[in-house]
Amino acid sequence: MLARLMKHELKATARLLVPLYIVLLCVSVINRFTLQSGMGEGIALFFRGLLIATQIISIIAILMVTLILMILRFYRNLLKDEGYLMFTLPVRVHHLITSKLVITVFWIIISLTMILGSLGIVSANPGMLDAIWRGFKEMSAELSAQFGGNGSLLLVEFTTLVFLGVILNILLIYVSIAVGQLFNKNRVVASFVSYIVIYTGLQFLITLVGGIFIHFNIGNIDLVYLSPQIIFPVGILFALAGCTIFYAVTNHILTKKLNLE
Amino acid sequence: MNPILECQSVTKKYTGFTALSDVNLTLERGRIIGLLGPNGSGKTTLLKLINNLLVPDSGKIYIAGINPGMETKKIISYLPEKTYLADWMSVEQAIKFFQDFYEDFDSKKANAMLADLEIDPKSKLKTLSKGTKEKVQLILVMSRQAELYCLDEPIGGVDPASRDYILNTIISNYRENATVLISTHLIADIEKILDEVVFLKQGSVFLHSSVDDVRIQEGKSIDSLFREVFKC
Numbered sequence: 001m002l003a004r005l006m007k008h009e010l011k012a013t014a015r016l017l018v019p020l021y022i023v024l025l026c027v028s029v030i031n032r033f034t035l036q037s038g039m040g041e042g043i044a045l046f047f048r049g050l051l052i053a054t055q056i057i058s059i060i061a062i063l064m065v066t067l068i069l070m071i072l073r074f075y076r077n078l079l080k081d082e083g084y085l086m087f088t089l090p091v092r093v094h095h096l097i098t099s100k101l102v103i104t105v106f107w108i109i110i111s112l113t114m115i116l117g118s119l120g121i122v123s124a125n126p127g128m129l130d131a132i133w134r135g136f137k138e139m140s141a142e143l144s145a146q147f148g149g150n151g152s153l154l155l156v157e158f159t160t161l162v163f164l165g166v167i168l169n170i171l172l173i174y175v176s177i178a179v180g181q182l183f184n185k186n187r188v189v190a191s192f193v194s195y196i197v198i199y200t201g202l203q204f205l206i207t208l209v210g211g212i213f214i215h216f217n218i219g220n221i222d223l224v225y226l227s228p229q230i231i232f233p234v235g236i237l238f239a240l241a242g243c244t245i246f247y248a249v250t251n252h253i254l255t256k257k258l259n260l261e
Numbered sequence: 262m263n264p265i266l267e268c269q270s271v272t273k274k275y276t277g278f279t280a281l282s283d284v285n286l287t288l289e290r291g292r293i294i295g296l297l298g299p300n301g302s303g304k305t306t307l308l309k310l311i312n313n314l315l316v317p318d319s320g321k322i323y324i325a326g327i328n329p330g331m332e333t334k335k336i337i338s339y340l341p342e343k344t345y346l347a348d349w350m351s352v353e354q355a356i357k358f359f360q361d362f363y364e365d366f367d368s369k370k371a372n373a374m375l376a377d378l379e380i381d382p383k384s385k386l387k388t389l390s391k392g393t394k395e396k397v398q399l400i401l402v403m404s405r406q407a408e409l410y411c412l413d414e415p416i417g418g419v420d421p422a423s424r425d426y427i428l429n430t431i432i433s434n435y436r437e438n439a440t441v442l443i444s445t446h447l448i449a450d451i452e453k454i455l456d457e458v459v460f461l462k463q464g465s466v467f468l469h470s471s472v473d474d475v476r477i478q479e480g481k482s483i484d485s486l487f488r489e490v491f492k493c
Contacts, residue, residue, distance in 0.1 A: 004361050012347065077347070085345040088312050089362045090334040184276065256316050260309075 001091045005099035010106075012077070013069050017107060020065060021114050024058040028121040031055055035122065055122070059115050066111045070104045074174055075191075079181045083260050093255045097174065097247065104170050150228040157232035164239035171246035172198060178253040202242065209238070263326040265290045265409050265440045266311065271320035273306055280306040282464045284320070288440055290408070293432070293454055295483070296444040298461035299491050304444040305342065307461070308411050311442075312339045325408060335364070338407035342414045344394050348387035352380060352397055359401050371404035374430060378423070392419045399427060403434045410441040416450060428454055448484045458483055460490060 031051050078086055078096060086096060120128075144151030176198060180191025213234075266288040273281040281303045288294060296304050309315040310322055313329035324333040346355050352375065359366045375382055378396055386394060395418045402410065415431070416424045424447075432454055435441055445451055458475065460468040467490065472483060479486055 001362070008358065008361070012349070015349065081343040081345050082347055083345075084314070084339075084341040084343050087314055088334055088337070088339050090331050091362070092331055258314055258316075260314055 001089075002095045002099060005091060005095055006102055009073070009099050009103040013073060013103060013107060016065055016069065017062070017111070020058060020062050021110075024055065024062060024114060024118050025121070027051060027055045027058060028118040031122050032124075055118065059118065062111050062115060066107050069107070070170060071173055071177070073104075074100050075177050078254070079177065079187075079260065081261075083258075087254075087258060087260070094247075094251045097250055097254070101167065101170055101174070105166065108166060147228050154228045154232065157228060157236060161232060161235050161239060164236060164243060168239050168242050168246070171243055171250065172202070175246040175250045175253075178250045181259050182253065182257055184259070206238070262290060262438075263323075264288060265325055266442075267321075267323040267326075268307075268310075269321040269323075271307075271310065271317045271322060273303075273310060273315060273317050279464050281310070281317075284464070284466055286459065286466055286469065288442065288457075290438045290440050292456045293435075293441045293443070294457045294459060295448070295451060295455045296442055296459050296461065297448060297483070297487055298467075302461040303464040304461055305413055306464075308339070308341075308413050308442070308444060311409075311411055312337060336408040338363075338402045338405040338410045340398055340402040340410075340412045340415055342417070344391070344398070346386050346394070346398065349385065351383055351385050352389075353382040355386065355397065355401060356382070359404070363405055365406040366401075367404050367406065370434070371400050374400045374404070378426065392423070395419055396423065396427070399430070403430055406436060406439075408436075408439050410435060410439065412441065412443045414445055415443060416445065416447055421450075424450055448487050449482075452483045455483065460487070462490070 031048075034048050034051060076082060078100075087093070140151045140155060142151070143154055147154055173195065176195035177191045179194040179198075180187045180189075183190040264287045266286065268284050268286040271281055271284040272279065284303075284307065296307065298304050306315065310317055311324065311329065313334065322329055325336060327333055350358070356368050356371050359371075360368050372382065375397075378400070380389075380393060380397060380400075386397070389397065395415075399412075399415055402412070410431075412431070416427055419427060428451065431441060431443075443451060443455075452472070455472050457471050458468065459466060475481075475483060475486060481489075
């Protein structure tokens with residue numbers, strides 16, 4: 001049933017994002033060819049300026065729509081009138097949450113790929129891929145030298161941490177909306193306030209843990225070099241714990257304390 | 262066979278007031294039952310509890326012997342008072358959605374009913390009137406082969422001419438062993454199809470009786486009894 005939920009979630013969101021991707025890619029391709037022949041003068045300059053503006057606006061629109069969909073799909077599809085259908089489907093509540101989460105992460109990845117692709121289309125030249133690859137190799141060699149041969153480990157950990165960070169932020173929004181719906185009035189305001197409270201709490205916790213950690217290791221220069229062994233794994237565990245707690249609380253509220261209007 | 266619904270001293274409170282208080286109710290299979298009561302008497306709360314959209318503060322609910330959850334959602338077909346279909350969908354897409362999630366959904370039946378009511382399956386839900394949307398929802402709900410149908414105000418928003426079709430749809434589309442629980446204010450319209458009535462008064466069951474018994478013992482129709490009991 002999770003697969004079916006994801007399929008429908010994909011359908012409901014693709015209809016808004018895919019047209020934007022197509023616009024962005026088309027404008028990028030046109031811009032590539034027009035920019036190659038210089039900016040021009042007069043009316044040509046005006047049209048080229050317009051095309052560049054369209055590309056920038058499309059990029060901003062994709063970022064905004066990805067973000068807004070993440071929030072609206074959870075709020076409207078689960079906690080407004082559509083919730084009466086979603087919560088009476090023969091599926092588990094955590095499948096509802098997971099389907100939304102997976103599809104959101106999917107669109108974030110696709111949106112970022114599209115934006116990078118768009119910039120690539122406009123600016124790519126034959127030597128560019130080589131240069132990027134070389135740069136990447138140099139960076140990982142540099143990292144390995146700095147961190148005693150653990151350069152690739154550090155990259156993997158960094159990627160994992162970014163990925164978990166994205167999930168943590170999505171779940172933070174979900175748990176805030178779930179807490180907000182417990183109120184009978186001003187649910188949107190309540191969700192917003194919950195978000196600020198939880199976000200601030202999280203920041204405080206990170207600062208506290210970080211502060212204590214630094215306090216006990218003052219003057220210990222080795223520590224920075226041990227990032228791949230200590231700092232990043234701790235960060236990953238912290239993010240994992242956060243994700244688990246937010247997910248579990250959201251699931252608990254939507255299972256036991258659902259409060260549809 | 263066990264009863265389709267059993268409520269054992271079910272209580273549900275919201276902040277400030279008690280929506281249902283110590284409700285004991287057993288509904289047998291194969292009946293059409295009217296869940297009647299004035300606004301705020303707890304009808305919708307009871308239906309939400311049966312459908313696991315709410316959890317009781319105390320007491321137990323059993324549907325075909327099991328607690329509300331994923332298994333009971335497979336056998337209950339629920340029509341809320343809300344328009345719960347996403348308005349960007351077409352009627353056809355809504356049918357596919359039901360087909361995907363409910364094993365007991367019969368799309369042939371749904372399409373036949375749409376044709377009877379002259380609703381174009383290709384039309385987007387947002388272009389339909391409120392009443393037509395309600396008809397579409399009722400068609401979807403009645404196209405399932407469920408064991409318990411919970412209909413919250415199924416005819417409230419549709420014109421009197423369509424009401425008869427809808428009531429006929431309800432009577433002719435449920436299996437012999439299925440129970441239909443209908444909450445409504447429009448008692449006179451619906452009275453003729455009911456086997457039993459449950460009167461809810463301020464969150465408690467005031468009366469649970471067969472329609473024939475009411476007529477024989479009280480010598481009046483359900484509509485007049487309702488007006489008498491709930492006189493303001």
